[in-house]
Amino acid sequence: MSALILRLVEQVGATPAGSVTEVALDGPDDLASVARWCEATGNEVLTVLPDAVEIHRGRIADPLASLPPERRPGHRLWVYTNFHCNLACDYCCVESSPTAAPRVLSTAELSRLLEAAVASGVEELYITGGEPFMLIDMDERLRLATSLLPTTVLTNAMLFRGERLRRLEALPRDNLTLQISLDSATPGLHDRHRGSGSFERALDGIRCALDLGFRVRVAATLGEDAGDTETELERLFSDLGLDDDQRVVRRVARQGAANSGLTVSRTSLVPEVCVTAEGVWWHPVAAIDPAMKVADHWAPFDEVLDSVREEYRRHRIRGDVLASTFPCA
Amino acid sequence: MNDDDTLLVGAVAYTANVVPIWEGIKEYFADSDTPMDFVLYSNYERQVEELLAGHIDLAWNTNVAWVRTLRRTNGTARAVAMRDTDLTFRTLFIGRQGTGRLSLSDFGGRRIALGSRDSGQARILPVHFLTEAGIGADDAEWVIFDSDVGKHGDTGTSDLDALRAVLADDADVAAVGVNTWQAMTAGGEDLVADLEVVWESEDYNHCNFTALEGLDEDRVERWVQHLLAMDWENPEHRHILELEGLREWKRPELEGYRSLHEAMESQGIADGW
Numbered sequence: 001m002s003a004l005i006l007r008l009v010e011q012v013g014a015t016p017a018g019s020v021t022e023v024a025l026d027g028p029d030d031l032a033s034v035a036r037w038c039e040a041t042g043n044e045v046l047t048v049l050p051d052a053v054e055i056h057r058g059r060i061a062d063p064l065a066s067l068p069p070e071r072r073p074g075h076r077l078w079v080y081t082n083f084h085c086n087l088a089c090d091y092c093c094v095e096s097s098p099t100a101a102p103r104v105l106s107t108a109e110l111s112r113l114l115e116a117a118v119a120s121g122v123e124e125l126y127i128t129g130g131e132p133f134m135l136i137d138m139d140e141r142l143r144l145a146t147s148l149l150p151t152t153v154l155t156n157a158m159l160f161r162g163e164r165l166r167r168l169e170a171l172p173r174d175n176l177t178l179q180i181s182l183d184s185a186t187p188g189l190h191d192r193h194r195g196s197g198s199f200e201r202a203l204d205g206i207r208c209a210l211d212l213g214f215r216v217r218v219a220a221t222l223g224e225d226a227g228d229t230e231t232e233l234e235r236l237f238s239d240l241g242l243d244d245d246q247r248v249v250r251r252v253a254r255q256g257a258a259n260s261g262l263t264v265s266r267t268s269l270v271p272e273v274c275v276t277a278e279g280v281w282w283h284p285v286a287a288i289d290p291a292m293k294v295a296d297h298w299a300p301f302d303e304v305l306d307s308v309r310e311e312y313r314r315h316r317i318r319g320d321v322l323a324s325t326f327p328c329a
Numbered sequence: 330m331n332d333d334d335t336l337l338v339g340a341v342a343y344t345a346n347v348v349p350i351w352e353g354i355k356e357y358f359a360d361s362d363t364p365m366d367f368v369l370y371s372n373y374e375r376q377v378e379e380l381l382a383g384h385i386d387l388a389w390n391t392n393v394a395w396v397r398t399l400r401r402t403n404g405t406a407r408a409v410a411m412r413d414t415d416l417t418f419r420t421l422f423i424g425r426q427g428t429g430r431l432s433l434s435d436f437g438g439r440r441i442a443l444g445s446r447d448s449g450q451a452r453i454l455p456v457h458f459l460t461e462a463g464i465g466a467d468d469a470e471w472v473i474f475d476s477d478v479g480k481h482g483d484t485g486t487s488d489l490d491a492l493r494a495v496l497a498d499d500a501d502v503a504a505v506g507v508n509t510w511q512a513m514t515a516g517g518e519d520l521v522a523d524l525e526v527v528w529e530s531e532d533y534n535h536c537n538f539t540a541l542e543g544l545d546e547d548r549v550e551r552w553v554q555h556l557l558a559m560d561w562e563n564p565e566h567r568h569i570l571e572l573e574g575l576r577e578w579k580r581p582e583l584e585g586y587r588s589l590h591e592a593m594e595s596q597g598i599a600d601g602w
Contacts, residue, residue, distance in 0.1 A: 002496055002513075002521040009512045010489050016345035017572070037516035042571065057346075 004030050008037055008055075015057040020321050024052045046317065056321070063316035064309060070124070071270055073312055074305045077122045077149075078274035078284040079113065081105050081141060082130040087156055089194045091223060093255040094288045096130045103277040107140050113275055114148050116301035126179075128154040128284060139167035146175035152217070154179045157205020158198065169212060178209045179217045179248070185232035189225065206240065219248035224260060253285045266292060267315045271308045280304050335364050336552055338538070339376045339385040342369040343483035346572060353569035357559065363552040372479030373447070374601060377401070380541065387549075390539045391481035392418075392449045392589050393598075398539050400600045408537035408583060410553050412575035416582060418535040419507040420450050420458065424527040425495060428502070431527045433462030442472040442491035442500035448482025449535070449589055450506035451491065457592030458530055472500045485509045495524065502527055508574065534585030553580075 007023055015021040025031065031045075034053050038045050047054040064072050080094070082104045088097035105113075114125070125145050132138050132153050145151040157180040160168055180202065183190040187199035194202075209216045218240070220233055230249055237247045252261035266282050274284040279296045286292035294311075295304045336358075340351055351367040358365045368385055370376040373394040380388040381401055387409070390398060398406045422431070422441075436459060444451025452473075459469070474490035482488070491503035507529070513521050538556075540549055557578045559566045570576060592598075 002492070002523045005513045005516075005521050006489050006492055006496075009485065009509065013485065013512070014344055017349055033516065033520050037520060040515035040517075041512065 001030075001033060004033060005037060008034065012038075012041070012043055012055055012057055015055075017058040018056075020046055020054050020056050022049070022052050022054050046321070056317070060317055063313050063320075067270065073271045073273060073309050074121055076124045076126060076272050077117050078126045078128060078272055078287075079105060079110065080129055080274065080276040080284070080287055081110070081127055081132050081138070082135055083276075084134050085129060085131040085156075086134060086158060087131070087195050087198060089257070091193055091221060091252045091256075091258040091261065093253055093258065093285050094130075095256040100130065102130070102134075104135065105275070105277045107137065107144065109277075110141055111144055113298055113301070114145060116299065118148055120302045120305055122149065125149040125151045126154065126284070127151060131156055131159065133159045133164055133168075136163065136167075138164075139171055142171055142176060146172055150175050150177075152177040152179050154181070154219070155205075156181050156194070156198070156202055157209060158201040160205050160208050165208075168209075171214075173213050173215070177215045177217055179219050180206050180209065181221065182206065182218050182233075182236075183220045183222065184226075184229045185236040189227075189229055192225075193223070210240070215246075216242070217246045217248060218242060219250070221250055221252055223252040223258075255286050255289055264292075266311065267319070271312050273305060273308055282308070334548075335366050336386045336548070337384075338365050338367045338387045338389060339379055340367055340369055340389040341373050341376055341391075341480060341483065342371060343477070343480040350569060350572045353572070357566065357569065358552070358555060361551075361555045363548060363555060365552065373481050374479065377601070380539065383541070386540065386544055387552075388539045390537060391483065392533070392535050392537075392586060393447055393453065393481045393593070395537055395539055396586065396589055396593050397600050402541065405542040407540055407542070408581035409540050409549055410556055410578050411534070411537040411581050412573065413577050413579050414508070414575050415535040415537060416579060416585060417507075417532045418450065418585075419532055420454050420530040421505050421507055421510050421526050422455070422502045422528040423492060423495060423505055423510065423524050424502045425498075426523050426525050428525060428527045431502075433459055433464060433528060436462070436464045436502065436528075437468045439501040440470045440472055440499070442474065442494040442503040444487030444491055444504060445475050445478050445480075445482055446473075447478055447480075448487060448506075449592075451482050451488050451504050453592050453596060453598065454530065454533065454589060455504035456596065457588060460595070482506060485512070492524065531588075532585060533588050534582070537581050 004026060011021045011023050031048060035045055038055060042059055044056045044060050045053050046056045069075060082102045083094060083096050083100045084102040085096035086098060127145065133155055142151060142153060155178055182202050183193060190199040206216060206218060218237060222229060252258050253264050254261040264286055269283045271282050272284060274281040274287050275298045276287050280294040280298050281287045282292040282294055294308055298304055340347060347369060355365055355367055373391055376388050377394050377398050379385050380398060395408065443455055446452055472494055474487040476486040476490055477484045488505035488509040494500035495503045559570060559578060561567055561570055561576050
C-alpha cells in the first residue's frame with residue numbers, strides 16, 4: 001500500500017495543476033485508497049482504468065456551474081407524447097409520419113413522470129411528437145402539465161379544427177406556449193420539406209392561436225437550401241407581431257429522416273433530458289438514435305437525471321483535458 | 330536592482346506548479362503600492378548568485394540557500410517573511426511497521442537511507458542529528474539518494490527514493506521532511522500502514538524571503554505587510570496559499586536556523602557551487 005502512496009505523491013506532485021497523470025494500481029483494493037488520498041489532498045480521480053487511474057491535479061471546477069441555470073440538465077424536461085404525425089417532413093429527426101408507430105405516452109404515465117420531475121427540480125416542460133394534437137385528448141395532458149410547470153407544446157398547428165379546436169379553445173392560457181413550426185416566409189421551401197399546402201395551413205394555425213389569445217412562438221428548421229429564408233422569416237415574424245423571444249431558428253440535425261445537417265452526439269450536445277414511451281434520451285433532437293439513449297425507463301427520475309449530469313461532467317472535463325494536452329503543433 | 334518600483338522576486342522552478350503560485354502572488358500584489366514580478370531559476374545556487382549580484386530584490390530561499398546567503402554577506406542579509414509551516418519544519422526517520430520508536434543512539438548498525446546532499450531535511454540535518462548522537466558514517470550504513478540536486482529537497486524525490494529503499498528492505502530507516510510524510514498520510518495513516526515514524530526532530534526553520542542589506546527597508550516593509558495580509562478565508566488567496574503549502578505568512582524567527590548553521594559548518598558544506 002505504501003508503494004502506491006509513494007507513487008501518488010511523486011506523480012501527482014510533479015503534475016502541473018489542471019493536467020492529468022495516470023497512476024498504476026497494484027490491485028482492485030487500491031482504488032478506495034487512491035480516492036481517499038485524492039480527496040484529502042485536493043486532487044480528483046478522473047477515470048478508472050483496468051489497472052490504473054487517471055488523476056486530475058487539483059480540484060475540477062464543476063462544468064455544470066459554468067452553464068446558465070436554464071441550460072443545466074434537469075431544468076428543462078422534454079416529453080414525446082407520441083410519434084405519429086399528420087405530416088412526413090423529410091428532415092424529421094424522429095421519422096414521424098402518418099404511418100409511424102404512435103408510441104403514445106399515456107396521460108397517467110405523464111402524470112407520474114411530471115410528479116417525479118417536479119420533485120427533482122424540473123422547472124420547464126416541452127411536449128413534442130410526432131404531432132401532439134394527433135392525440136384527441138392532448139388537452140387533458142396540457143391541462144395537467146400547465147397545472148405543474150410552464151409548458152410549451154410543439155405543433156404544426158394544422159389540426160386546430162372541429163373537436164380539437166373546441167378543446168384547444170377551452171385550455172387555460174396561463175403557463176402554456178404553442179411553438180408552431182414554420183420553415184419559410186412563403187410556401188415554396190416550407191412545402192418542399194413538409195408537404196404541399198402545409199405552409200398556408202400552418203400560417204392559418206398561427207393566426208388562429210394568436211386570435212385565441214395563446215402565447216405563440218414560431219420555430220423554423222432550416223437546411224442547406226435555406227438561402228435568404230431567415231431574413232424573410234424575420235420580416236414575417238415582425239408582421240405577425242412576434243417579439244424576439246417568440247422566434248426560434250435552428251438548423252436541421254442529421255438524425256432520423258434527415259440525410260444531411262448538423263452531426264450531434266452526447267459529447268457535442270448539452271443534454272436536455274427527453275422522455276418517450278421507449279425510454280430516456282440525451283436530447284430531443286435524437287430521440288430514436290440508440291447512441292443517444294440514456295435509460296430504458298425514466299424512473300427513478302432523479303437517478304436518471306444524476307447519471308446524465310455526471311456523464312455531461314465527464315465529457316466536459318475530458319474535453320477540457322484533451323484540449324489542454326493534445327496540441328498537434 | 331530594478332529601476333522602477335517593481336520588486337523582483339526570485340524563486341526556483343522545482344515543479345511546473347511553481348508558475349501558478351507566483352503568477353497568483355504577482356496578481357495579488359498588482360493592486361498594491363509595492364507591485365512585484367518574479368524570475369524562476371533552475372536551482373538555488375544560481376538564485377543565490379543572482380541575489381548577490383543584485384539582479385533580484387528578494388529570493389524565496391530554502392533554509393540551505395538562506396544559510397549560504399548569510400555566510401556570503403557576512404551576516405548582513407535578512408529574512409523578511411516566511412510561511413507558518415517554515416517555523417515548524419521537522420525531519421522524520423521512517424521505518425517499516427513494527428520498528429517502534431527509536432532514539433538516535435539506536436541507529437548504530439542500521440542502514441540509513443538519506444536524501445540529496447543539498448537537502449536540509451533529508452540529508453544535512455539528519456546527518457547532523459545522528460552525528461550529535463554519536464552515530465557517524467562508520468557506525469551505520471548510509472544509503473544515499475542524490476536525486477534532484479540543486480532543488481534542495483523541494484521536489485521530495487530523494488525522500489521518496491529513500492522510503493522505497495525501506496520498503497524494498499534495502500534500508501532500515503529513511504530520513505524525510507515532515508512535508509513528505511504529511512503528503513503521504515493526508516488520506517489517513519492506515520494508507521501507509523507498512524511504514525511508521527520511528528524518530529522525529531525538534532521543529533526547525535525552512536524557507537524564507539531573503540533580502541540584501543541595501544534594499545530600501547520601507548519598501549520591503551510595505552511589501553511584507555501586504556504579504557502578511559493574505560487571508561486563508563479569502564478563496565482567491567487560499568488557492569495560492571494551498572499551492573504554496575501554508576495557512577498564513579509570518580514574520581521571521583531566526584532561532585530555528587541554528588541547527589542548520591551548525592550542520593553546514595561541521596559538515597564543511599561549501600557556501601556556493
